[in-house]
Amino acid sequence: MFKSIVFLLRIAIAWLLAIILAAAVWAELPLIGRIEWPIVIAGMLTMALVVAGALSHIGRVRLIAGRLDKGALDNRQRRQIEIPLEAGEAFDLLDAAIRELPRIGDVESARDSLQIRAKVARPNNYGERPLGRWNPLVWFGVPRNQILATVTPGADSSSVLLICEPESPAWSDWFLVDDGSNLENADAVSRAISRRVGQRRSTEKAAAVQTSAEKELTVARLSLLHAQVEPHFLYNTLASAQLLTRGDPARADEMLGHLIQYLRHSLPRDGQDMSSLGIELERALAYLEILKIRMGPRLAVQVDVPGALRATALPPMMLQTLVENAIKHGLEPRTGGGTVWIRARRAEDAVTITVADDGVGINSQNSGTGIGLANVRERLRLLYGEAASLSVVANFPSGVAATLTLPDVAGAGRGREADRDVQHV
Template sequence: MIKSFFFVLRLAIAWMLAIFLVAILWSNLPLIGWIDWPIVLAGMITMALVVAGALSHLGRVRLIAGRIDKATLANRQRRQIEIPFEAGEAFDLLDAAIRELPRIEHVESARDSLQVRARVGRPRTYGEHSMGRWNPLLWWFGIPRNQILATVTPGHDTGSVTLICEPEAPAWSDWFQVDDATNYENAEAISRAITRRVGERRRGEKADAAQTATEKELTVARLSLLHAQVEPHFLYNTLASAQLLTRSDPARADEMLGHLIQYLRRSLPSVDEEMSTLGAELERALAYLEILRIRMGPRLQVQVDVPEPLRATVLPPMMLQTLVENAIKHGLEPRTGGGTVWIRARAADGDVAITVADDGNGFNSKTSGTGIGLKNVRERLRLAFGGDASLAVVANFPAGVAATLSVPARYQREVSHA
């Protein structure tokens, strides 16, 4: 109540002094200076309009802000808003929020200097002004617009916004006029718009993270199923071959069962680790290939060139196995003469390139499969390494297919010899 009283009193005193100055000038005019009633009448009407305008301003401030204090009564509003994005993103968000203001008339946006200037039309909050164009207050100040100055100060992954909303009039005019809380309204509207946009961005990020986590869980689930369900035909055929060999060649049967045990041991899922190493995956693939060499005989040749230091490279489990199985099933098995499978690894430019190649049928539509295995390999690479890993499948020369995994060399793990 006291703040409201002093606010009205301040405006009244300022206008009384202005009217007193005008009365002095009027009294010094020749011919008409001796007539007092025009200046007295104009002064009384002006004071009535000033007090009425001040009371209207107080009522609107209380209605919009819910309180009356120095900050809400001021014609000029300042806000300091922290946006949790880097300065460029914060500027784009601020610029969009300002452009969405009602009655926005002109926006000057300078992205390099991180500044936005704008002019906003001031609404006639309660319709036409009292007395229309005969209102003496309009003779002095007219109907000024509001203006906005916003600056983004870069921080550490944040942008600090300094927002100023004020009348398009000099600061001294605040002694004589009120803005009907329009600048307070503009400042609050921009603050709300920024908060809403930050919230939408955060919800979008959370939704993307949740979707990525769901995709990763589905991939891990498929991988666990792949671990738990070793291909039945391969297992049955291997056991059947071992059973036959026990009668004709017990030594080879024992060798086959040893490789099968090694393969199964490496195929069991690990509950502690989601990632494997190139060394562990190579052992699994070689156990698989050794079993097939016993079954296929001289039709299958294997050449391995993987340097020992690269065997600690982190690799999603079953990924190398998928490429080796593709080379056998779609490249060499359908071919009467069989062929060779090459497995090699090389380090270059911060990446490790792991290639599985064969000299089989190549891109033959009858034996090329559905491509689901390679699609899963690419998806698992994306989930494990983002955009830092890739899979390339090309024709091998003079025959066959070469599939190359490129993974970051910076991911290394101690090699286990268990």
């Protein structure tokens, strides 16, 4: 109440001094200066309109802000708003919030300087003022407000300085009121910014949930893939073993032994999302041993994997996918067969695993659809982000070399398996 009384007295005293000055000038006028009643009536009418306008301003500010203090009653409003976005994004958000204000016009956006200027027409909340243009509360002012917004970049966020004021000099605040329109504009822009930041966070949260769901779906699909053995491979292996039992039981027994080893490593392990290079290598070698019996001298295998790297964490079936690609799209289409190389090395804080062949090459008609390699890349992205990669290049003098690069998070130098350093099969 005290603040509203001070505000009312300030405007009343300012206008009273102006009326006294006008009366003094009137008194000095020749002839009509002796007639006092016109200036007295004009002064009383002016004071009545001023007090009524000031009371209307106080009532509307209380209605908008729910409080009465100097900050709320002022014609010029200042806000400091923190936005958790980088400067460019904060500027775009602020620009959109200002442009959606009612009665907005003449918006000037300067992206380089991160400044926005705009004009806002004042609403006629209660219709035209009494006496229209003869009302003293509109004599010195323009019925428009203006907005100046500046974005200041920060480390992780941006700060917005928002100024809403009448389109008239500061001295006019002693005589004029804005009916709370600048308070309304400042609050509207603040609310719009909060709404847009909240909407952005909701969108990001929804995207994160969707990404998580997609990841879980991908992992579920991969687990199902892991639990499945290729029917054609199983059928061909059993058919070959059955045929060998008639003429070469020893080789048939050897093939079934490798098949058992392959199937043992292909069964899913509960609670274990990751395998190791050693375990995946045993699976791949069991697979290659079966194919060696079927393909005979057409297939040669060379493995160069240090024992210290056998403990390197590796997603299940990833090495197997590269080995199967080398066989199906590299060596099987080639009449004379060829060689598959499996090699692993440590490079600084990463481990590289290469599967190469000297088959028909990457540009042949038998190079496949690339679905297997695409799945490998997607799994690497989901598990390691940008820290892992798969590169596929042409091998010299023929064939393809596929290289996995994985972060050495487990410190593979402290190997947990006592496997042989080098195998030559």
